[in-house]
Amino acid sequence: MADTPTNGQDSAVILDRGYRSYHGPRTGRRGAMAAIVKEGYRRVLGLRRKAKRKIFPWTLIALALGSAAVLVAIEWVSSTLPISLDTSDLFPRYAGYFDFISNVALLFAAFTGPQLLVPDRTQGVLNVYFSRPLGVRDYLVAKGATFAAVILSFWLVPQLILHLGYAALSPAGFLSYLGETTDILWKVPAAALVYFTMHGSLAFLVASFVKRVGAAAAGFVAVLLGLNLVALLFQETGLAPGARWTALLALEQHPRFVRDWIFELEASITIPAQAGFDPEASFMVVIGCAVISVLLVGWRYRRLT
Amino acid sequence: MGDVPTGPRPADSPIIVTRDLHKHFGDVRALAGVDLSVPPGITGLVGANGAGKTTLIRLLLGLTAPTSGDVAVFGTPVSRDAAGLRARIGYMPEGSCLPRDQTAADFVAYAAELAGIPPAEARRRASETLFLVGLHDERFRYLGDFSTGMQQRVKLAQSIVHDPRLVLLDEPASGLDPAGRDQMLEVIDRFRGFGMNVLFSSHLLDDIEQTCDWVVMLDGGRLLRSAPLDPPADGTAVSVEVFGDPLPLVAALTAAGVEVTHAGRVVTAVSPTEDVFVAVRDALAASGSSVRAMGTDLRSLEDVFMAATRESNG
Numbered sequence: 001m002a003d004t005p006t007n008g009q010d011s012a013v014i015l016d017r018g019y020r021s022y023h024g025p026r027t028g029r030r031g032a033m034a035a036i037v038k039e040g041y042r043r044v045l046g047l048r049r050k051a052k053r054k055i056f057p058w059t060l061i062a063l064a065l066g067s068a069a070v071l072v073a074i075e076w077v078s079s080t081l082p083i084s085l086d087t088s089d090l091f092p093r094y095a096g097y098f099d100f101i102s103n104v105a106l107l108f109a110a111f112t113g114p115q116l117l118v119p120d121r122t123q124g125v126l127n128v129y130f131s132r133p134l135g136v137r138d139y140l141v142a143k144g145a146t147f148a149a150v151i152l153s154f155w156l157v158p159q160l161i162l163h164l165g166y167a168a169l170s171p172a173g174f175l176s177y178l179g180e181t182t183d184i185l186w187k188v189p190a191a192a193l194v195y196f197t198m199h200g201s202l203a204f205l206v207a208s209f210v211k212r213v214g215a216a217a218a219g220f221v222a223v224l225l226g227l228n229l230v231a232l233l234f235q236e237t238g239l240a241p242g243a244r245w246t247a248l249l250a251l252e253q254h255p256r257f258v259r260d261w262i263f264e265l266e267a268s269i270t271i272p273a274q275a276g277f278d279p280e281a282s283f284m285v286v287i288g289c290a291v292i293s294v295l296l297v298g299w300r301y302r303r304l305t
Numbered sequence: 306m307g308d309v310p311t312g313p314r315p316a317d318s319p320i321i322v323t324r325d326l327h328k329h330f331g332d333v334r335a336l337a338g339v340d341l342s343v344p345p346g347i348t349g350l351v352g353a354n355g356a357g358k359t360t361l362i363r364l365l366l367g368l369t370a371p372t373s374g375d376v377a378v379f380g381t382p383v384s385r386d387a388a389g390l391r392a393r394i395g396y397m398p399e400g401s402c403l404p405r406d407q408t409a410a411d412f413v414a415y416a417a418e419l420a421g422i423p424p425a426e427a428r429r430r431a432s433e434t435l436f437l438v439g440l441h442d443e444r445f446r447y448l449g450d451f452s453t454g455m456q457q458r459v460k461l462a463q464s465i466v467h468d469p470r471l472v473l474l475d476e477p478a479s480g481l482d483p484a485g486r487d488q489m490l491e492v493i494d495r496f497r498g499f500g501m502n503v504l505f506s507s508h509l510l511d512d513i514e515q516t517c518d519w520v521v522m523l524d525g526g527r528l529l530r531s532a533p534l535d536p537p538a539d540g541t542a543v544s545v546e547v548f549g550d551p552l553p554l555v556a557a558l559t560a561a562g563v564e565v566t567h568a569g570r571v572v573t574a575v576s577p578t579e580d581v582f583v584a585v586r587d588a589l590a591a592s593g594s595s596v597r598a599m600g601t602d603l604r605s606l607e608d609v610f611m612a613a614t615r616e617s618n619g
Contacts (some may be wrong), residue, residue: 029388039415123403124398124402
């Protein structure tokens with residue numbers, strides 16, 4: 001009889017925990033928007049999801065971070081060589097790094113935008129969002145903030161690795177290098193913001209209208225590359241009167257043209273530059289695309305709800 | 306919103322009040338002049354598909370604006386503070402609302418955070434709420450792997466995790482087998498003890514009868530009835546089989562203001578407010594009819610709904 005309880009407590013089990021009222025603080029709209037940002041981050045990175053959901057984003061992130069680490073390693077190896085070698089001519093630095101990972105970043109944006117918007121819409125989760133103290137604008141602002149944070153991190157973290165790596169390996173010393181390159185601290189984020197504004201606004205726009213994540217990602221890439229092709233055809237053949245203006249349709253190339261302007265570099269070979277446009281025109285196209293996208297996405301979601 | 310009461314309210318004052326509420330979608334009339342006053346407790350919202358149930362719920366949440374008329378919840382006009390009211394309302398949609406790639410615990414905690422509960426407390430409450438709906442052991446499974454019944458329970462859990470004062474349930478037993486339905490209704494019935502008021506939409510009248518204190522009937526956007534479920538909705542009916550022609554008895558009962566139907570020689574009289582036995586006795590005497598058999602039966606909610614629909618359609 002050793003197992004026989006000697007009092008009621010030994011054999012007690014919880015049959016029902018009941019339901020507690022909540023009398024604590026409520027975080028309101030800001031708390032709700034912060035929750036959307038946090039959950040959006042988890043979704044695009046596959047956190048708290050099945051393993052297969054992590055493969056694609058983390059492969060792209062590994063490519064971006066790995067390429068920065070490799071560039072720093074090359075810099076370190078060249079600094080140990082007996083001969084003096086200027087690696088800045090051979091390997092991309094800050095401005096050039098944007099080109100170096102632009103395709104990877106494009107794919108990342110193509111995947112991230114639809115991941116943030118499409119499942120909520122197609123799986124009916126919007127019903128839950130809008131039954132809470134949130135409006136359409138709050139929802140879209142929070143999703144946009146998540147997208148910006150993710151994409152800008154994708155551009156900026158590898159650049160930070162490059163910057164700190166180069167500073168650590170600089171013959172002039174870590175602090176001296178940082179002091180000599182303070183302009184990088186605004187030029188790189190500014191260029192990254194331009195890339196995000198163009199890629200992000202288009203990815204969100206496509207994701208607002210397409211029902212499948214894969215199709216939205218493919219559609220985004222197809223729109224960018226297709227418009228490049230159209231612009232190139234018109235430029236090469238000069239088929240239509242005013243064909244020069246079609247160069248502005250090469251949306252994928254505007255961020256690069258603006259980046260050269262920000263870094264005060266000689267303009268890269270881009271369709272708008274070849275058509276004789278100034279980088280200011282490309283900048284205005286980027287802003288115009290963002291405004292149109294915001295208006296269309298807002299219109300789409302107001303109709304949905 | 307002049308007609309809708311505002312300000313502090315006693316505990317037994319109506320939780321939902323509408324005045325001459327209209328909602329049109331283009332040429333489609335979803336609600337037409339609905340005047341409603343719903344007391345605290347569990348209320349059933351009954352109507353066929355297209356009756357306006359979901360539209361009424363969306364108006365209560367402030368997700369759509371009325372074409373005309375007023376709607377207030379807890380004495381506050383929805384148009385004045387829809388977001389503030391939604392913090393005190395839970396909503397279980399009829400259709401799918403669950404992300405397939407999240408675990409039940411993550412999603413319910415997220416739903417709590419969306420309603421303003423701080424993250425640590427949200428996780429605690431998610432766990433407790435999933436326990437309440439019978440999914441504690443499955444809470445770390447992905448929602449895409451859940452059966453329909455389990456998904457319905459998660460939907461119910463997300464609707465109450467933030468401790469709402471009013472829960473709007475749109476067809477909560479939809480798609481469930483009989484055992485699942487009974488369990489779902491049992492959980493909803495327990496909400497009374499948590500101080501929650503429930504508006505529970507269904508086209509399954511048995512579910513409403515089993516769970517609710519009050520019933521609101523809609524048909525084609527019009528309000529047929531808003532009344533306590535018991536005893537008036539279950540009003541007593543008396544069936545009388547007569548020798549000979551039943552029409553004099555029918556006429557006498559009708560003249561007495563009693564609702565009458567007859568099939569062959571069987572006349573059924575229903576009066577939710579009068580003593581129907583007295584009315585039948587008097588009508589038998591007045592008409593001179595001879596009784597062959599007589600008995601009572603209870604009207605189901607379906608009988609009440611069908612009678613109200615017939616009456617409304619003239």
